Structure formats: structure tokens, C-alpha cells
Amino acid sequence: MPQRLNDKIALVTGIGAGIGQGIAMMFAREGATVIGCDIDPQSALATVQAAAAEGLTITSVHPCDLTRPADVQRYVQTAADRHGRIDVLVNAAAIAPHMATVAAMDYRSQWTPTLVGEVDLVFLATQAAWPYLLKSGKASIINFASVSAFRGSTNFGMLAHCAGKAAVLGMTRQLAVEGGPLIRANTISPGLVVTPATDSAGGTQGAIRENLLARIPMKRLGRPEDIAWCAVFLASDESSWITGANFPVDGGVLAA
Numbered sequence: 205m206p207q208r209l210n211d212k213i214a215l216v217t218g219i220g221a222g223i224g225q226g227i228a229m230m231f232a233r234e235g236a237t238v239i240g241c242d243i244d245p246q247s248a249l250a251t252v253q254a255a256a257a258e259g260l261t262i263t264s265v266h267p268c269d270l271t272r273p274a275d276v277q278r279y280v281q282t283a284a285d286r287h288g289r290i291d292v293l294v295n296a297a298a299i300a301p302h303m304a305t306v307a308a309m310d311y312r313s314q315w316t317p318t319l320v321g322e323v324d325l326v327f328l329a330t331q332a333a334w335p336y337l338l339k340s341g342k343a344s345i346i347n348f349a350s351v352s353a354f355r356g357s358t359n360f361g362m363l364a365h366c367a368g369k370a371a372v373l374g375m376t377r378q379l380a381v382e383g384g385p386l387i388r389a390n391t392i393s394p395g396l397v398v399t400p401a402t403d404s405a406g407g408t409q410g411a412i413r414e415n416l417l418a419r420i421p422m423k424r425l426g427r428p429e430d431i432a433w434c435a436v437f438l439a440s441d442e443s444s445w446i447t448g449a450n451f452p453v454d455g456g457v458l459a460a
Contacts, residue, residue, distance in 0.1 A: 207235030218297025220247025226428025322368030395454030
């Protein structure tokens with residue numbers, strides 16, 4: 205089969221691990237020119253090396269703190285200077301949210317950094333890339349909401365996380381309105397995906413894992429490649445008449 209992303213210039217944030225890494229690798233396999241970034245230089249370099257071991261090329265700007273406008277501009281400008289346009293922006297990076305209930309949530313140390321890490325970095329990268337996405341003329345922005353934008357959790361205090369992901373959902377719909385017909389914008393809403401971040405938060409182990417599996421019709425947790433295949437579709441010309449949409453990739457959680 206022809207590679208589905210041939211000739212696409214794609215920015216993928218958070219390539220060091222998890223969903224961002226899975227998307228960067230899948231995009232490279234599908235023929236895209238991938239420019240990634242990560243705040244952790246070692247993990248970004250490991251992804252670059254993993255791609256090279258498959259005969260693929262991923263370039264990376266690291267360290268890159270996507271909550272710092274100067275870092276974001278440097279990242280986007282690196283891609284723009286090399287390629288002149290940006291066809292795809294995947295805002296996969298996120299800072300681990302603070303898990304607390306409304307009664308326990310501290311505004312400055314928990315609420316604010318969670319919203320910055322889930323909403324502000326999407327805005328900053330999108331704003332910086334916008335002129336180069338317009339140059340493409342058929343660009344795609346892929347943002348990440350979550351099943352948590354649609355339902356609460358009995359396992360974790362997820363007040364700020366739910367608010368942040370709902371904000372990304374609404375922001376993306378407005379981007380679709382402002383970008384049409386030259387820039388499409390859609391969201392993917394993953395269920396629980398097994399990544400280093402979800403492992404460290406305890407969401408993929410023990411009783412919590414069993415509680416989550418009981419709510420998933422497909423009876424397994426997600427893998428980064430489950431999300432990456434949806435991202436390939438949204439980045440490709442196959443989805444050229446899709447914008448402002450949300451794609452749950454959750455094993456059926458939102459259907460149950």
C-alpha cells in the first residue's frame with residue numbers, strides 16, 4: 205500500500221513516551237516528515253534512535269518546554285525554516301495532571317499547573333504554527349481531549365483534568381471554525397492508555413485496573429498504537445471533509 209502520509213510535514217509534541225511517541229513512530233512509518241519535541245532530552249533522543257533502528261527519520265527539538273512561549277516559537281520556527289510550511293500539528297504533549305477533589309484542590313499548586321499543562325500548551329503551539337498551517341492550505345490539527353471531558357471518575361479526584369480536557373474539546377471546535385477551509389481541527393478522546401505516565405499514576409494496576417476494565421466493553425486497556433492509527437487517519441487526506449469532530453478511542457467506555 206502507498207504510505208498514507210507521504211509529503212506531509214508533521215509536528216508531533218511529546219515524542220519521548222506514550223501517545224506522542226507512538227504517533228511520531230507511526231507517522232514516520234507512513235511517510236511523514238516528523239519534527240518532534242519533548243521536555244526530556246534523553247527520552248526524545250531514545251525515540252529518534254528507535255526510529256533510526258527501523259530505517260526511519262524523526263528529528264527532534266529538545267529540551268522544549270511547551271509552556272514557555274519562547275521554546276514553542278523556537279520549535280515551530282525550526283520546522284518552518286527547514287520546510288516552509290506545516291501540514292499537521294499533533295498536540296500530544298501534556299503535563300501530568302494533579303489529581304484532587306474540589307474540596308482538596310489547591311488553586312495555585314494544583315489547579316493552575318494542570319490547566320496550563322493541558323490547555324495553555326495546546327494554545328501556544330497552535331498559535332505559533334497557525335501561519336505555517338495556513339501556508340499548507342490543507343492542514344490538520346489533532347488535539348487530545350479525553351473520555352474525562354465527558355464523564356467523571358469514581359477512582360480519582362479529576363476535577364482539574366476533566367476541566368482541562370473539556371476546554372481542549374471546546375477550543376478545537378472553535379479552531380475548526382476559524383481554520384476552515386484551510387485548516388481542519390479535530391480531537392481524539394482516548395480512554396485509559398498504558399503509558400509510563402499512567403503506570404506511575406497507578407491507573408493500570410491492581411484494583412483500579414480491574415474497576416476500569418469492568419467499564420470497558422473491549423475488556424482491555426489502550427495502547428499508544430490504538431491512538432496513533434486514528435491520528436494517521438486525521439492527518440491524512442482520507443479525512444479531508446472532517447473538522448470540528450471528536451473521535452473516542454476508548455474501547456467503548458463512552459458507549460457503556
